[in-house]
Amino acid sequence: MKEPVGSLVQGTLDMLILKTLALEPMHGYGIGQRIEQISQGVFRVNPGSLFPALRRLERAGWVKASWKATDNNRQAKFYTLTPRGRKALDSETGEWNRQMAAIVRILEAT
Amino acid sequence: MSLWSNLSGGLRTLFGRRAEREMDDELRGYLEASAADKIRAGMNPDEAWHAARVEMGSMETVKDEIRAAGWEAAVAALVRDLRYSLRVLAKAPLFTAVVVLTLALGIGANTAIFSLLDAILLRTLPVEKPEDLVEVTHNSFTNPLWEQVRDRQDVFSGVFAWGDDRFNLSRGGAVDSVTGLWVSGDYFRTLGLRPAAGRLFTTADDHRGCPALAVLSHSFWQERYSGAAAAIGGPISVNGQPFQIVGVSPAGFFGTEPGTRFDVAIPICAAQIFDGPRTRLDQRSWWWLSVVGRLKPGMGWARMKARLAALSPEIYGAAVPQNWDSRSQDNFRKRVLKPEPAATGLSGLRRQYVEPLRVLMAIAALVLLIACANIASLLLARAAARGKEMALRQALGASRLRLVRQLLVESMLLSLAGAALGLLFARWGNLVLVRYLSTLRNKVVLDFSLDLRVLAFTTGVALVTALLFGLAPAFRGTRVSLTSAIKEGNVSHRGPRGHLRLWIVASQVALSLVLLVTAGLLLRSFWKLSTVDIGFDRNQVLLVNANLTKSHLPPELNTAVFERIEEGLRGLPGVISASRSWTSPLAGVEWNTNIVSDVPNPPAGDDALAYFNFVSPSYFETLRTPLVAGRNLNRGDVLTAPAIAVINQTLARRFYPGVNPVGRTFREEGEARKLDPPVEIVGIVRDSKYGSVREDTFPTVFRPLSQMPVSPSTAFEIRTAAPLAAMRPAITAAVAAVNKEIPIEIHTLAAQVDDTMTRERLLAALSAFFGGLALLLAMIGLYGTLSYLVAGRRVEFGIRMALGARSRTILGLVMRDVLALLVGGLAAGLALSLATGRLLGTLLFDLQPRDASTMAMAAAVLAAVSVAASLLAARRATQVDPMVALRHE
Numbered sequence: 001m002k003e004p005v006g007s008l009v010q011g012t013l014d015m016l017i018l019k020t021l022a023l024e025p026m027h028g029y030g031i032g033q034r035i036e037q038i039s040q041g042v043f044r045v046n047p048g049s050l051f052p053a054l055r056r057l058e059r060a061g062w063v064k065a066s067w068k069a070t071d072n073n074r075q076a077k078f079y080t081l082t083p084r085g086r087k088a089l090d091s092e093t094g095e096w097n098r099q100m101a102a103i104v105r106i107l108e109a110t
Numbered sequence: 111m112s113l114w115s116n117l118s119g120g121l122r123t124l125f126g127r128r129a130e131r132e133m134d135d136e137l138r139g140y141l142e143a144s145a146a147d148k149i150r151a152g153m154n155p156d157e158a159w160h161a162a163r164v165e166m167g168s169m170e171t172v173k174d175e176i177r178a179a180g181w182e183a184a185v186a187a188l189v190r191d192l193r194y195s196l197r198v199l200a201k202a203p204l205f206t207a208v209v210v211l212t213l214a215l216g217i218g219a220n221t222a223i224f225s226l227l228d229a230i231l232l233r234t235l236p237v238e239k240p241e242d243l244v245e246v247t248h249n250s251f252t253n254p255l256w257e258q259v260r261d262r263q264d265v266f267s268g269v270f271a272w273g274d275d276r277f278n279l280s281r282g283g284a285v286d287s288v289t290g291l292w293v294s295g296d297y298f299r300t301l302g303l304r305p306a307a308g309r310l311f312t313t314a315d316d317h318r319g320c321p322a323l324a325v326l327s328h329s330f331w332q333e334r335y336s337g338a339a340a341a342i343g344g345p346i347s348v349n350g351q352p353f354q355i356v357g358v359s360p361a362g363f364f365g366t367e368p369g370t371r372f373d374v375a376i377p378i379c380a381a382q383i384f385d386g387p388r389t390r391l392d393q394r395s396w397w398w399l400s401v402v403g404r405l406k407p408g409m410g411w412a413r414m415k416a417r418l419a420a421l422s423p424e425i426y427g428a429a430v431p432q433n434w435d436s437r438s439q440d441n442f443r444k445r446v447l448k449p450e451p452a453a454t455g456l457s458g459l460r461r462q463y464v465e466p467l468r469v470l471m472a473i474a475a476l477v478l479l480i481a482c483a484n485i486a487s488l489l490l491a492r493a494a495a496r497g498k499e500m501a502l503r504q505a506l507g508a509s510r511l512r513l514v515r516q517l518l519v520e521s522m523l524l525s526l527a528g529a530a531l532g533l534l535f536a537r538w539g540n541l542v543l544v545r546y547l548s549t550l551r552n553k554v555v556l557d558f559s560l561d562l563r564v565l566a567f568t569t570g571v572a573l574v575t576a577l578l579f580g581l582a583p584a585f586r587g588t589r590v591s592l593t594s595a596i597k598e599g600n601v602s603h604r605g606p607r608g609h610l611r612l613w614i615v616a617s618q619v620a621l622s623l624v625l626l627v628t629a630g631l632l633l634r635s636f637w638k639l640s641t642v643d644i645g646f647d648r649n650q651v652l653l654v655n656a657n658l659t660k661s662h663l664p665p666e667l668n669t670a671v672f673e674r675i676e677e678g679l680r681g682l683p684g685v686i687s688a689s690r691s692w693t694s695p696l697a698g699v700e701w702n703t704n705i706v707s708d709v710p711n712p713p714a715g716d717d718a719l720a721y722f723n724f725v726s727p728s729y730f731e732t733l734r735t736p737l738v739a740g741r742n743l744n745r746g747d748v749l750t751a752p753a754i755a756v757i758n759q760t761l762a763r764r765f766y767p768g769v770n771p772v773g774r775t776f777r778e779e780g781e782a783r784k785l786d787p788p789v790e791i792v793g794i795v796r797d798s799k800y801g802s803v804r805e806d807t808f809p810t811v812f813r814p815l816s817q818m819p820v821s822p823s824t825a826f827e828i829r830t831a832a833p834l835a836a837m838r839p840a841i842t843a844a845v846a847a848v849n850k851e852i853p854i855e856i857h858t859l860a861a862q863v864d865d866t867m868t869r870e871r872l873l874a875a876l877s878a879f880f881g882g883l884a885l886l887l888a889m890i891g892l893y894g895t896l897s898y899l900v901a902g903r904r905v906e907f908g909i910r911m912a913l914g915a916r917s918r919t920i921l922g923l924v925m926r927d928v929l930a931l932l933v934g935g936l937a938a939g940l941a942l943s944l945a946t947g948r949l950l951g952t953l954l955f956d957l958q959p960r961d962a963s964t965m966a967m968a969a970a971v972l973a974a975v976s977v978a979a980s981l982l983a984a985r986r987a988t989q990v991d992p993m994v995a996l997r998h999e
Contacts, residue, residue, distance in 0.1 A: 027136075027139065027140075027143075028136060028139075028140050029139070029140045029143035029144055030143075033147070046165060046166070046167070047137065047140055047165070047166050047167075047172050048166075048167055048171065048172045048175055049175075051136070051137070051172060051175070051176045052175045052176050052178070052179040053179075055176050055179040055180060056179045056180075058115070058119065059115060059116045059119050059120070059180055060115075060116070061114075061115040061116070070143075072146070074139065074142065075135070075139070076136070076139045076143075077132065077135070077136045077139070
């Protein structure tokens with residue numbers, strides 16, 4: 001049951017995590033699932049990159065973590081976006097859009 | 111916030127078990143959630159769990175990656191390296207001890223010199239906002255000139271003047287001489303100092319006719335009065351006058367001149383108490399004060415400088431010395447006051463020692479470099495021996511970078527341990543250094559408390575040192591071929607590693623030569639200075655300085671009293687000859703004036719300056735300065751007899767070219783340039799030094815004491831056959847027999863001469879010490895490297911001997927390499943010496959920095975010692991037993 005795993009464009013994982021958390025606080029597995037769902041299976045995030053990224057974001061003060069009960073009543077570590085994280089997300093998104101538009105323009109130039 | 115979350119998160123991971131547990135819990139939660147999802151999607155539980163684990167991969171790897179995302183991972187790795195390094199070093203105690211000790215010597219020497227440099231050159235004064243202090247320069251100020259500055263300036267929020275002096279605190283008998291300060295009223299306020307006890311002076315204390323008040327320094331108060339509060343308000347005798355102690359300056363404050371420490375300060379206005387009506391306070395050519403101001407807030411440097419320049423004409427104009435000729439007076443009026451930063455104080459020591467300290471710093475750095483080379487060489491040998499360990503660790507998966515890092519941590523540890531021990535050595539070294547700097551008159555007191563700058567310097571040196579000696583061995587040591595290392599169980603000693611060590615030794619030889627040449631130059635320079643013909647015999651002469659200022663005798667009796675003392679001294683058992691003079695040679699006191707000789711076109715202007723002393727008839731006999739023409743002074747040359755003088759050869763040559771000066775006359779330029787009556791020259795004595803050993807001999811006039819204006823102070827010279835120390839009590843008794851109240855000060859002429867050579871003596875002693883140390887280190891390096899190389903070629907030598915080579919051939923084989931190395935090292939060292947010798951230029955006396963014979967001597971010494979060390983090591987090559995060597999293989 002091997003599936004092709006979409007690899008992320010360099011440096012975008014942090015932004016995707018922040019974006020996911022902007023919707024609601026979530027635990028690690030949930031973040032991975034949400035990214036996979038929304039990208040319709042194009043991106044799959046494995047725990048080996050997800051958790052180090054979360055640690056990085058936590059240290060940067062962009063997300064906060066706390067232990068809470070999940071829907072099926074287990075304890076899990078939930079990550080919440082901080083105001084600084086939101087600001088970082090906004091600026092990264094803006095930058096991303098600018099670059100994206102430029103790349104599209106280049107690719108579509110005839 | 112981010113910094114905080116980063117820091118606290120990292121620390122929690124480092125020191126808490128909880129963070130690890132949380133990480134485990136989180137990952138397990140992930141697995142459970144993932145498996146649950148899969149079961150919900152229809153997998154059976156076993157398959158689901160398996161799939162979830164496959165997706166995660168190795169849990170430990172994931173955890174490692176999470177840990178690596180924070181800074182604490184690097185710290186944890188460092189801690190592991192530190193632990194490992196400590197274990198490794200503890201297992202080789204001898205190696206560790208040798209390296210740490212070598213480094214302690216090297217780093218200690220550097221720290222000692224740097225602390226001195228720091229204390230003399232860099233430390234700011236322990237006062238409020240020292241960076242705002244500005245010295246107003248005009249070599250020295252007269253009191254009238256200072257008063258003009260004080261009253262007219264508008265750039266400083268406070269300005270003060272001070273002069274240093276020696277004060278005699280005793281009421282009679284032996285002099286109790288302490289370091290004194292004359293200070294203006296605003297001195298303490300401008301510096302922002304608060305009294306440790308009592309009160310400090312204010313402007314109200316500094317006015318004409320002021321009461322006799324004194325402020326003590328904190329250290330003096332502690333030493334003399336044990337810090338007793340009762341001392342405040344009590345009496346103190348300064349130069350025989352009663353003063354009252356009003357307070358104590360704060361602890362740590364030594365004045366404004368690093369290197370000195372004042373004991374007693376009195377207001378400038380108190381000069382009148384000693385001087386009487388013709389006080390120095392009104393003298394326009396008595397230069398004795400320095401001036402420092404504190405910049406007004408908001409006043410920039412440029413504006414202050416411009417303002418000072420603008421004020422200069424009126425300030426100078428109002429304080430012109432009346433007795434100068436009109437041209438000098440005009441020049442005086444045109445002078446401009448210049449500001450100098452004074453945050454680090456004003457130091458005579460600094461002017462004198464800037465250059466020597468730089469040279470010493472360079473010398474110490476070279477010694478450390480040589481020590482580094484030894485250690486690098488030692489580490490290379492060790493790296494070879496640890497080849498198997500390195501190969502094994504690499505085989506087990508350690509990256510080379512990781513091994514290099516660990517080896518560097520080892521070096522850092524060694525270096526820091528050396529630095530810590532070096533700091534101790536340095537403290538001891540500083541005490542010795544200060545003793546070298548001190549003279550009879552100036553006891554040098556420096557603040558060596560450990561400041562941040564010294565600590566930073568030492569740490570910096572330690573780190574750089576560690577890199578210097580550790581980097582190459584670390585990289586060399588980890589470049590091992592895994593298979594061969596593990597298979598043979600021994601890593602080859604030959605090859606590039608040996609070459610690197612030869613290079614190291616060659617550079618050590620080169621650096622040692624530079625140090626030896628430097629030491630040789632400074633030693634020879636000092637030798638020349640101490641054996642230069644000073645024109646008198648310094649040995650077995652005691653000097654006695656006496657002062658009648660407060661003996662309650664009428665001044666007209668001074669001469670009679672002094673003459674009786676001179677007679678008394680002459681009569682003492684063991685005394686060969688005794689004399690009296692206005693000043694003794696090289697005492698640091700000068701009396702000079704222009705003279706006009708009775709020849710056509712006599713020297714004029716600056717060339718007409720002659721130096722004076724006033725002596726009793728037996729002066730030349732006592733000092734053993736021979737008369738070369740004419741007659742000596744004698745008892746008949748009294749005040750009422752014709753004015754006469756004896757001159758030295760230099761004066762005869764310069765002022766009476768081509769004529770016999772005996773019988774000719776000269777006239778002194780008196781006040782307001784009026785010529786005094788002619789003085790007849792009756793004799794010529796050999797040249798002798800007047801102010802310093804280094805000087806070109808000054809043209810000197812010796813006139814009879816009996817024809818000199820009455821002076822309250824005098825010097826006696828006593829030549830004796832007895833041990834000098836034994837004479838002291840007899841001398842004290844002889845003076846007391848005439849008058850018990852006369853304060854006297856006794857020291858030897860030899861010490862007085864030596865004191866003019868402190869700088870040269872310090873340089874010579876230290877450079878000799880460092881030169882010797884460098885030589886020793888280099889030889890240890892040479893011997894060690896050679897022994898090592900010889901050991902590595904044991905099998906080769908064994909085979910050669912088995913094939914019939916004689917020991918001399920083997921010896922030749924080894925020595926050939928050594929000679930090539932020596933010649934290369936010596937050549938490089940000579941080139942370096944030639945290139946850097948310039949730096950010594952002004953420090954050498956009567957010697958060129960490229961002095962060929964010194965260089966040849968240094969090279970010869972180094973070559974001889976090197977060959978001896980090499981032979982010692984190479985001899986072991988010839989003692990190889992062929993059978994043993996071959997069997998071992």
